[in-house]
Amino acid sequence: MRRRALVAGLLAAPAIARADAAFPDRPIRLVIPWPPGGTNDIVGRLVTEGMAARLGQPVVIENRGGAGGMLGADVVAKAPPDGYTLVLGGSGSLTITSLVQARVPYDVATAFAPIGLIGLGPNVITVHPAVPARTLAELQAVARAASPPLVYASPGVGSTGHAAGAMIAQALDVPMEHIPYRGTGPALNDLLAGRVQVFTNALAPMLPAIQSGTLRAIAIAGRARSAAMPGLPTTGEQGFPQIEAATWFGLLATGGTPPGRVLRLHAALGDTLAEPEVRRRLLEGGLEVEPSASPEEFARYFAEDRARWAPVVRHAGMRVD
Known part of the structure; x- marks a missing residue:
């Protein structure tokens, strides 16, 4: 039985190789x-x-x-x-x-x-311009005084943005409420509209709003600054190295x-x-x-x-x- 299976496998091998050589033959x-x-x-x-x-x-x-x-x-x-x-x-x-x-x-x-x-893509921590904070220390002070708590958005439950937001709240030792969305686009729209205050996400979709001033970048949540925004300090440079996402x-x-x-x-x-x-x-x-x-x-x-x-x-x- 084992010999027959081996022979069958050897005979099938050229056919499999030909199929892989033709791959892909459709969209x-x-x-x-x-x-x-x-x-x-x-x-x-x-x-x-x-x-x-x-x-x-x-x-x-x-x-x-x-x-x-x-x-x-x-x-x-x-x-x-x-x-x-x-x-x-x-x-x-x-x-x-x-x-x-x-x-x-x-x-x-x-x-x-x-x-x-x-x-x-190191995440960038951003806030709506109405939030009076330009550094993580200032965000910490604003969050501690906020009532009700500041709200942070994420692209969805279990997303990197969700985990990063929780990490930020832990590191700053402040309460923040989480609102999940169905993707980055909807979350960014509500941030720009001022319905949420904080959003941490990869830089690409945020960059135009940051450059136009409709969104304020607080920090890069990584070990090194981003080449796309070299003037924005990292979380470690601001005294919060434990925030890294x-x-x-x-x-x-x-x-x-x-x-x-x-x-x-x-x-x-x-x-x-x-x-x-x-x-x-x-x-x-x-x-x-x-x-x-x-x-x-x-x-x-x-x-x-x-x-x-x-x-x-x-x-x-x-x-x-």
């Missing part, structure tokens, strides 16, 4: 697990343009927001493992959501096949996707990120381009990121039943 779907208008949308559309040209097939974007990115991720987790359905994953939609949600309909460690890291972006396929197809997609992603114009546009949007050398390297980063956020989420008591 690829990229699920962005957030509504249009946020950082994920900006990064996803920019990267897929270059990948489509290299793969010789269109990459069709599908925005599927909800549940902190879990609804869109679930679509990919349950898709056929053939490399034709991808997800633009991130620290919020895959890492933190899996730690916060009580019932996740997939095993985040096995449901996805990591393809490659795109880059990292970066949003990562990467591509993943359904778990079980053939390694040859994963490598094909990784190569197309890497070649796209090597384009000077793509790197320039991502950098201007506040994203530090850091492609992974291999799918395996990205897989290790993915696992380490989840281990890093687990105690933060636990300490904050972030849980959705």
Whole structure:
């Protein structure tokens, strides 16, 4: 029996190789697990343009927001493992959501096949201009005196913005109320309208409002200043080094996707990120381009990121039943 299975496997191998060599022979779907208008949308559309040209097939974007990115991720987790359905994953939609949600309909460690890291975007802490604070120390004083408490927005329960907001409240030792939205776009709209006071998010969608003065940046929540806003001090420079939150972006396929197809997609992603114009546009949007050398390297980063956020989420008591 074992010999027959081995022979069958050897006979099937050339057919599998031919199938992978022809991949892709039809359009690829990229699920962005957030509504249009946020950082994920900006990064996803920019990267897929270059990948489509290299793969010789269109990459069709599908925005599927909800549940902190879990609804869109679930679509990919349950898709056929053939490399034709991808997800633009991130620290919020895959890492933190899996730690916060009580019932996740997939095993985040096995449901996805990591393809490659795109880059990292240190979060920027912003406030509505009506908030009389320009530094973290001033924000701390305002929050302590506020009644009712200041309200911070997030792109959704379990998002990086949710965890970052909780981290800020802990570090400043102040009460703040959390209001989740269905993506960065809706949260940013309510911040600009003054319905919420604080929002921590990747820089890309915030930059135009910051530059126009309709939004005030308080600090970069990372170890280094952003090249897009070199004059904005970091949280560490302002005396709060414990506030550190970066949003990562990467591509993943359904778990079980053939390694040859994963490598094909990784190569197309890497070649796209090597384009000077793509790197320039991502950098201007506040994203530090850091492609992974291999799918395996990205897989290790993915696992380490989840281990890093687990105690933060636990300490904050972030849980959705």
